[in-house]
Amino acid sequence: RPGSFPPGPRAFPIVGNLFTVDYNRTHESLTQVTDVKKIDHSKCHRLTNGTLAERYGDVYSLRMGQTWIVVLNRFDVLKEALVDQGDVLADRPNLPLLQDISQGLGVIFSNGKIWKQQRRFALSTLKHFGFGKKSLKPVILEEFSYCAKEFKSHKGKPFDPHLILNNAVSNIICSLVFGHRFEYGDEKFMELMSLPLFCNTFIIIYLKCLWLYLCTYRSSVKDFIRVEVKEHKHNWDPSDNRDYIDCYLSEIQMNKGQADDTFDEENLVVCVFDLFLAGSETTSTTLRWAFLYMVKYPEIQAKVQAEIDKVVGTSRQPSMEDRADLPYTDAVIHEIQRMSNIVPLSLPHVTTRDIRLGGYTIPKGVTIIPNLTSVLFDKNEWETPDAFNPGHFLNPEGKFVKRAAFIPFSAGKRVCLGENLARMELFLFFTSLMQHFTFSMPAGVKPVMDFRFGITLSPLPYEVCLTSR
Numbered sequence: 001r002p003g004s005f006p007p008g009p010r011a012f013p014i015v016g017n018l019f020t021v022d023y024n025r026t027h028e029s030l031t032q033v034t035d036v037k038k039i040d041h042s043k044c045h046r047l048t049n050g051t052l053a054e055r056y057g058d059v060y061s062l063r064m065g066q067t068w069i070v071v072l073n074r075f076d077v078l079k080e081a082l083v084d085q086g087d088v089l090a091d092r093p094n095l096p097l098l099q100d101i102s103q104g105l106g107v108i109f110s111n112g113k114i115w116k117q118q119r120r121f122a123l124s125t126l127k128h129f130g131f132g133k134k135s136l137k138p139v140i141l142e143e144f145s146y147c148a149k150e151f152k153s154h155k156g157k158p159f160d161p162h163l164i165l166n167n168a169v170s171n172i173i174c175s176l177v178f179g180h181r182f183e184y185g186d187e188k189f190m191e192l193m194s195l196p197l198f199c200n201t202f203i204i205i206y207l208k209c210l211w212l213y214l215c216t217y218r219s220s221v222k223d224f225i226r227v228e229v230k231e232h233k234h235n236w237d238p239s240d241n242r243d244y245i246d247c248y249l250s251e252i253q254m255n256k257g258q259a260d261d262t263f264d265e266e267n268l269v270v271c272v273f274d275l276f277l278a279g280s281e282t283t284s285t286t287l288r289w290a291f292l293y294m295v296k297y298p299e300i301q302a303k304v305q306a307e308i309d310k311v312v313g314t315s316r317q318p319s320m321e322d323r324a325d326l327p328y329t330d331a332v333i334h335e336i337q338r339m340s341n342i343v344p345l346s347l348p349h350v351t352t353r354d355i356r357l358g359g360y361t362i363p364k365g366v367t368i369i370p371n372l373t374s375v376l377f378d379k380n381e382w383e384t385p386d387a388f389n390p391g392h393f394l395n396p397e398g399k400f401v402k403r404a405a406f407i408p409f410s411a412g413k414r415v416c417l418g419e420n421l422a423r424m425e426l427f428l429f430f431t432s433l434m435q436h437f438t439f440s441m442p443a444g445v446k447p448v449m450d451f452r453f454g455i456t457l458s459p460l461p462y463e464v465c466l467t468s469r
């Protein structure tokens with residue numbers, strides 16, 4: 001490392017820091033937390049000499065094989081990097097595996113002109129369908145009623161809610177992009193949902209061993225999407241865009257002949273793939289954590305139910321307009337997102353020119369990992385960072401308060417494109433669930449708050465009982 005480059009542990013020839021990182025609890029081994037043992041995700045442990053952030057500070061470096069990466073910790077550093085100097089960090093690194101999956105197209109792994117145009121289009125189309133004329137609200141609430149029917153069919157007996165929740169949340173993306181939903185259990189649909197988000201970012205950076213699996217998965221999903229695009233083209237009416245694919249077909253036509261045009265069918269397929277990749281597992285994993293937190297804290301569950309009963313009642317479905325009158329419920333949803341920390345290391349970025357951060361110089365071309373865990377559990381930002389405490393989002397009068405350090409969707413130019421949709425889904429699904437069901441663990445079973453680390457942090461499989469209220 002040159003003198004002004006961020007410090008880090010000794011990197012060995014060829015392997016670099018392969019053995020420095022704990023692959024089961026990567027985000028914890030990278031983070032300085034108050035007392036890891038107290039975090040609700042039990043069984044945490046410290047590395048013998050302290051975590052990397054404890055040893056090297058908020059900005060430090062690691063070498064994964066031949067790739068240098070810099071890990072950024074804490075709110076001030078992440079804000080300075082992603083927001084204040086956001087232009088320098090707007091790109092994704094050219095990591096072989098990610099390039100193989102996306103081929104530089106779509107939104108998540110693209111850069112430059114393609115990323116700018118595809119992201120702008122995706123954002124405005126999501127806004128149109130999410131909050132505009134063709135609102136997704138009724139779609140979400142309708143999907144909830146299918147989901148509730150499935151839950152009720154278990155008659156209060158223990159079951160694993162994973163697949164039903166995945167089906168339900170993926171169906172919202174299906175309604176957005178394809179204009180229709182799938183029956184739960186549909187074989188093709190199940191294939192679409194087996195998203196590879198269990199992969200560890202570090203392993204992706206390091207090894208190409210997942211290449212075959214990911215490429216096979218990608219091509220089967222892409223074939224599935226291509227069939228939908230073909231059907232859309234067949235009965236497409238440009239004066240009535242029914243869904244994302246229709247809007248995209250219009251965009252292709254509008255941009256034809258323009259010098260800078262990046263709108264074509266290949267980009268359409270990858271964009272749709274990206275919306276599934278980023279938009280299904282994330283929201284459904286958050287809901288799976290929500291179930292666990294509610295059974296672990298029945299008194300909080302009861303308080304949420306009482307607030308919903310008072311404001312919404314039992315005869316109508318909740319709406320987004322209710323949110324302002326449900327401060328405690330809103331605070332609980334935020335606390336679930338903070339504690340479940342489902343994208344613990346965000347997605348990798350890359351420096352597009354030399355940048356000064358935290359007193360160090362990071363040259364162009366270095367992979368950057370924004371460590372969201374270090375912000376969501378920072379003792380300087382949260383009164384009781386390691387405990388589930390909805391009070392983090394409430395003032396003494398019980399009103400909801402926003403917190404700057406609440407960044408589960410990351411920040412800056414690459415901030416989650418689906419943030420507004422995800423928030424709407426979480427609010428409508430969670431309040432509807434609490435309105436209709438009481439959650440408990442099967443007799444004699446305690447909730448296990450441990451997780452599986454990948455791009456997302458997901459709870460271990462569990463069974464839960466849902467009793468109709």
Ligand code: HEM
Binds near residue numbers: 108
């Ligand atoms: C990116 C979190 C739901 C679409 C991201 C990133 C995070 C994130 C941390 C990386 C940002 C960065 O690189 O700095 C979440 C969480 C969700 C969620 C916590 C739910 C609870 C969704 C949904 C959609 C979506 C519902 C789409 C419908 C995307 C896309 C990107 C992204 C397309 C890539 C943006 C880009 O590279 O420009 N998300 N997300 N996400 N998310 Fe989400």
